[in-house]
Amino acid sequence: MAKPAETQRDQTLEYRPSASSGFFMSPRGIAEYEPSRPLSERARLVRIELRDISTRPRKLGGTWDIRIGYVQDKLAISEPQWRAARRELEAAGYYLAVRLHGAGGKWEWRHVVYEDAQTPGQLAEIEAEIRLQWAQERWRARALVRGAGGRTRPPPGEPPQAGAEPAT
Secondary structure, eight states, rough: OOOOOOOGGEEEEEOOOTTTTSSSTTHHHHHHHHHOOOOOOHHHHHHHHHHHHHSSTTTTTTTTOEEHHHHHHHHHHHHHHHHHHHHHHHHHOOOOOEEEEOOGGGGEEEHHHESSSSOHHHHHHHHHHHHHHHHHHHHHHHHHHHOTSOOOOTTTSSSSOOOOOOOO
């Protein structure tokens, strides 16, 4: 039986805290209105909820998988309301969604949320990093399928090793 297509609600978000996240910072600053980066109340609530989920302790360590559907359900917002809040957060530099061309012609999305606003230059660098990481993951997956006797070229972005097949 074919696996159903992943909906936006099922997609996970990666939360990247600020450099000062080692100290407890109240979400008050996140909730306050900033004239330099105006956000609607809904977008500020989404930002607070994402920060809250990311800072919750987990018994086994590691990080929580933050699902878009969970945030929508928790805040009782619809799909169009989520998209509007996401667009506001993207415009202010707090959110990055990268669309990648996946296997079988399907799109894959990577969602990253930031505690501190990012500049357009920083977002471009982060998007390039995500695309490179994604290409390396795909290359490694293909290498596993081919087995050890496959090509010896390194994944994209890594230097060639001695005796490796030259890139063409």
